[in-house]
Amino acid sequence: MTTIDMPGLRRQAVSVTRKMAASLPGLRQMAEEKGLKIHHLGAGYPHPEVTDPRGFLTHQQAYFEHLAGNEGLNDADAVPEYLRESYSYTDTLGPRSVRETFARAYGNDWRIQLDADRMVPTVGATGGINLVCSMFERPGTPVAYITDAPTYAGFLARSALCHHARVFSVEMDDEGPLVDVFVSQIRAAREAGYEVPLYYTVPDGHNPAGFSFSQSRREQILAxxxxxxxxxxxxxxxxxxxxxSGAQRTRPFFAMAPEQTVHLFTGSKIGFPGPRVGFLYSEAKLAIAGGVEVDLTEFAVTEASADMLFQNPAALYGFEALLHRPGEEGGFAERGTFWELAEGKLAVYREMRQIMLEGLERGLGAWPEHFGWTHPDAGFFTVFTFRDGSVRTDEAFTNDLVTNYGVVAIPMYDFYPEDARDRDANAGFDQLRLSFCFSESAGEDRRRDLTEAVDAFCAAVREMFELTRE
Ligand SMILES: Cc1ncc(COP(=O)(O)O)c(C=O)c1O
Structure with a gap:
């Protein structure tokens, strides 16, 4: 056996979500041996009821036949364009029609003119995070990323891959990141010798923080x-x-300032995660070596072409199909908006959110001095806080929740970047992330399962605190 000497490599950290996924089968078995039902409040996956691919595949097939029909090919053996391109090497930006359709719908929804030539396909938002980090890590010089405390585990995992990248994090209140800390962290990073290209965040339905930034905080952060x-x-x-609803809706950063923003779109929640469709969009310019000014898009395309060459074109055409609906007189019409698609998903998620929030209120609302939770305006999660400092939501705690009560929930501490935990060793140790997006059942069973899950969580907490209801 040969061992390769690589002393420059460091041991990689394993996230708490991956550890949880690995230990779950064992914990689950222990719970089931006690006759406990398993309650899912951990998984952040789209609900199976709104991601059944079968209806989509029928729709996609009809749309593809429509595209082929539009070409009016005389020769029966001729391969339609969408099909030829789906299985060929394409440009890194992928099929133009997909980007144009996307740009019209997204631009329409967020009231901004989008340039289809600036849409860089990515392998989901994960690919977008990777692309943007890679671009700025390429020179090999110390680079600092500003992000929230807590922040998305996938961003922490990606930034940890680079040995010369360091995270400087910013605490949040219930409106978003604290602006003075945001500024002081940028300056601290610069003083420590880092270039600071970006602030990474999830302003809508923050994962894992379970809330959306207020409009005024967005404006302050942007300024x-x-x-x-x-x-x-x-x-x-x-x-x-x-x-x-439309009137209350906050504006994404890219709609307020496309020249200051790198927007990462993903089809994973509005469509399906499997096809890994995503786009990076930015109108930013970079001042690079030699005092030259370049479009960020140009950099991103070069990076993407060397990285993945091109995104799966068949998946991109499938996404174009999603953005069309069957026309009234046959054929297909462009939806021109994503809200129509969203409504199909929201019918389920809205209900799930309500079951979660009502369940928490019913089970634990009598003790606001002990417990609090976020009321998310978007996304899949609420963050539950134990207010009186009497519990520590570490791994042992969440393991006990599974084995003694059958409840799967995710501890928050691991979502806090290292520097946030250095500032406050207890950061996140009083919180759990509860997700309301997933169950293994559909329809009435789904409602019942989530209701039982929240009730089981509340009963577990009451038992731990020896609280009894009137
Ligand atoms: C904030 C955030 N970013 C990225 C992702 C991953 O998205 P994708 O499937 O597009 O890679 C998720 C998925 O849960 C997420 O919550």
């Missing part, structure tokens, strides 16, 4: 980012999993 000359990388999986 600070402008003044400090850093980009806002806006990860936006939940902009359409949105529980507010």
């Amino acid at each position: 600070a980012a402008r003044a400090e000359r850093i980009l806002i990388v806006e990860d936006a999986p939940y902009v359409y999993i949105n529980y507010t």
Whole structure:
């Protein structure tokens, strides 16, 4: 056996969500041996009821036949364009029609003119995070990322891959990141010798923080980012999993300032995760070596072409199909909006959110001095806080929740970047992330399962605190 000497490599950290997934079968068995039902409040997956691919595949097939029909091919052996391109090497930007259809619908929804030539396909939002980090890590010089405390585990995992990247995090209140800390962290990073290209965040339906930033905090953060000359990388999986009405809806950063933002769209929540469709969009410019000014898009395309060459074109055409509905007189019409698609998902998620919030209120609302939870305007999660400092939501705690009560929930501490835990060793140890997006059942059974899950969680907490209801 040969062992390769790689002393430059460091041991990689394993996230708490991955550890939880690995230990779950054992914990589950222990719970089941006690006759406990397993309650899912941990998984952040789209609900199976709104991601059944069968209806989509029928729709996609009809749309593809429509595309082929439109070409009016005389030769029966001729391969239609969508099919030829779906299985060929394509440009890194992928089929133009997909980007144009996307740009019209997304631009229409957020009241901004989008340039289809700036839409860089990515492998989901995960691919977008990777692309933007890679671009700024390429020179090999120390680079600092500003992000929230807590922040998305996938961003922490990606930034940890780079040995010369360091995270500087910013605590939040219930409106978003604290602006003075945001500015002081950028400056601290610069003073420590880091270039600071970006602030990574999830302003709508924050994962894991379980809330959306207020409009005024967005404006303050944007003004600070402008003044400090850093980009806002806006990860936006939940902009359409949105529980507010049009008038109250906050604006994503890219719609307020496309020249200051790198927006990461993903099809995973509004469509399906499997096809891994995503787009990076930015109108930012970068001042690079030699005093030259370049479009960020140009950099991103070069990086993407060397990285994945091109995204799966068949998946992109499938996404174009999603953005069309069957026309009234045959054929297909462009939807021109994502809200129509969102509504199909929201019918389920809205209900699930309500079951979660009502269940918490019913089970634990009598003790606001002990417990609190977020009321998310978007996304899949609420964050539950134990207010009196009497419990520590570490791994042992969440393991006990599974084995003694059958309840799967995710501890929050691991979502806090290292520097946040250095500032406060207890950061996140009083919180749990509860997700209301997933169950293994559909329809009435889904409602019942989530109701039982929240009730089981509340009963477990009451038992731990020896609280009894009147
Ligand atoms: C904030 C955030 N970013 C990115 C992702 C991953 O998205 P994708 O499936 O598009 O890679 C998720 C998924 O849960 C997420 O919550």
